Amino acid sequence: MNNKALRVVAAIDFGTTFSGFAYAHFSSKNIIVHDEWDESIGQFKHPTTLKYDDSLNVISWGYPALAEKPSKTKAPSKTRPAERFKLCLGEIREEDITFAPYLPDGLDYKKAIEDYIRKMSNLIKDTLRNRWPEVDFYTQVLIIMTIPAEFETKAMRTLRDCAFAAELIKDPDTPNLKFIQEPEAAAIHCMKNLKELNIRAGSTYMVVDCGGGTVDLTTRKLLPGKRLGEKTISKGDYCGGIFVDEEFIKFLGSKIGQSAINLIREKHYNQFQYMVQEFSRRVKIPFTGERKDFKPFDLDLEELCPVAKQYIRGSHRDELEESEWVVELKFEDVKKMFDPVVKKILGLIRQQLDECNDYVSAILLVGGFSESKYLQVRVKQEFKQRVRNISVPSNPITAIVKGAVQYGLKHDVIATRVLKWTYGTDVARMWEPGDPPNQKLPGDIVIEFSILAKRGDEISVDEVVTRVFRPASILQSKIGLDLFTTDKDDVNFFDSPHINLLGKWSIDIPVTFSIRPIFMVLNFGELEIDAAAFNLLTGESYNTTFELDI
Incomplete structure (x- = not known):
């Protein structure tokens, strides 16, 4: 993000039902939301829809790909539409959704995402080239993609791989593609509305992002210097429009x-x-x-x-x-x-308010579904006694994509985040009295889940966590520093089914008869964890990066 070669930020709001993009030059910081889609002028978003032929070649996308009115004179269309494929990126329980993604037989959802991103990528490239022909897209443009709060690491990895296949980026691991959670982007954009609501530094506000597929919530504290701290774990569910x-x-x-x-x-x-x-x-x-x-x-x-x-x-x-x-x-x-959907959204807001220790000064509704007058009325009826200000910013459908551009222009606007997971690594140690007998392995060792950072902790962006580990044996030539996550608070040993691998990492260490301490440093930054390890005996250093589930 500190690459001095960057000149333009382009943000993509890849939605379940509608998508859009916005951009700005670092020199002017004037955010422009794209509003020219085929023959549809003045629309800020384009339907997240593709139309294929029988060979699964893309015929059209967006508005032209929407289903047309049936004709009594024309034969039924043989084209094959694809819609709501973004939902495949999330973990959807069968009981949560019946309005499932629609994909033609034989079409993998990743291919549909790749095809849509390719269309979006070509349009973005043409738009930026026409405005700033001197800007090199692959080296001087920072791409920000938004993701729902409930998406996990593998969703970011899939989107990154699809973006590479679609030629949005030239390197699948390029730092010129970053991710931001949708409610976090919306919270950044909504900062400009706080002054109108008489909300000052030190106050807490909630953003409810009501999209087509998901509804995401985040509660933020406005800090001095126009920065944001997170107060509760961001929540989301499948209860959009x-x-x-x-x-x-x-x-x-x-x-x-x-x-x-x-x-x-x-x-x-x-x-x-x-x-x-x-x-x-x-x-x-x-x-x-x-x-x-x-x-x-x-x-x-x-x-x-x-x-x-x-x-x-x-x-x-x-x-x-x-x-x-x-x-x-x-x-x-x-x-x-409406009522079952609205009831679920009200429950999410109520839960978020209950979990926040601070008084919430405002609730701001953003996203396409937030324009529903009925939803607005029900939220105000339900929470007007608890929250003084409940409002909808102008053009709430653009809040996320504008906030994503603002994040790209000034990424240090985010000061703290609340961890959604507990992070830890596996550590072998000698069995001790008081340990469960079933945890004892050959050699009288146990494999412990060693906690590095806890779920619910508010951490500063770029906060550093350090630990010192030692090999279990003098003959050990490698040490594993794999990173795992859990959403449970009572995980102590490594046989728990609630532990998930975030990333594997092992480093070589010389075999000596001396104590060989390894100093591990985790740097929580943006949506990634930068990890470094130092052999305190030899001075050698090792580095890797894990994508961060928050």
Whole structure:
């Protein structure tokens, strides 16, 4: 990040349903959000959608790849769309999501991510080249990519590999690609709103990033010098705007039959998705939660999904024939679609408030789903007694990508982070009285989980943790300094199923009859841990980097 050759920052907000990018030159720091997508001018984001042919070649992306209105005169499209593939990067429990990623048969989600990033990369390169032709993209542009709070290390690794395959970067390990959590980026952008809310240094505020797939929360303290400290572990869950769409699909299934829904989704995905788009455009986005504002919506299956008639059977068919194939959405129906999703978001906010020891001066809602009037009203109703200021910044859909650019321009804006995991390494030592007998291994040794940094600790960015380790045997020629994580507080020994490998690292040490202490240094910086080890006997040094799960 201190590379003096860097001249431009370009940030990519790779979203579940919509994506966008913004950029700025280090000399002016004027942030520009891209708003020219094909024929769509003035839109800050582009649909995270691809359309493939039968050979899995990309035909179109973004708006042109969205499902089109069915035609009674044209044959059904044989193109194959791919949507919501970002969700494949996270650990989604089966009970958490039924509105799953959609990928054509034979297409791996990593290939879809690579294809989308390639399209985005080409557009970014053209945009920056037209504005600053003297800037070399691969050496003088810093790329910042945003990730949800709940994504783990392997998601960053996958995105980095896809970015390399898509020629966004020339080296898969280049320092010119950095990651930032989406709520953290939003918190940076929202700093400019704090003055308007009369929030000063020392105050704590919460940012709730409501995206299409995920909702992420972070609680930050405003520090002197316009820097931010983190107060609680960032939280996130799968309860974004697409889950209202899923409730709509459940409702539709009750009207036409779940088997019909499944067959339409499987065999005629374009028509299925077009119905969802029309629901979102005409019902979800305008919904305020006020009966007086609501206009009943008649979903005409013959117009929006003509193939549906061939799959509807029994009493569902009788009722629809009587209603002339129209499904009516009433106010109560739509409210029931929103309420399970909104309830989950309110629960996340409540939990975050309960975990914060400081008084929270403000809640700021950002992200595309934050523009829902009903969500805004419910958050204010629920928390107005606990939080003085609850607001939505202007253009909340751009908060993340703008904050990511600001981070690239001035990365030391982040002063502290709260660790989401406990970090440790495996250490062999002699068995001691009081150790569980089942931990005793041949030679009377035990393998201990030696804690280096604890979950929930607030650490300064670039904070250094040090330990001294010694080989277990005078004949040992290597020492392992592997790094592991756990989200449990009671892990003492290495047979726990809750321990996960973050990265392997071993160093050679000379065999001598002297004590050979190895001094290990971990530097917690950005979303990576820089590790160094020093042989205090010989003075040799060793270095590596682990990607940081926070």
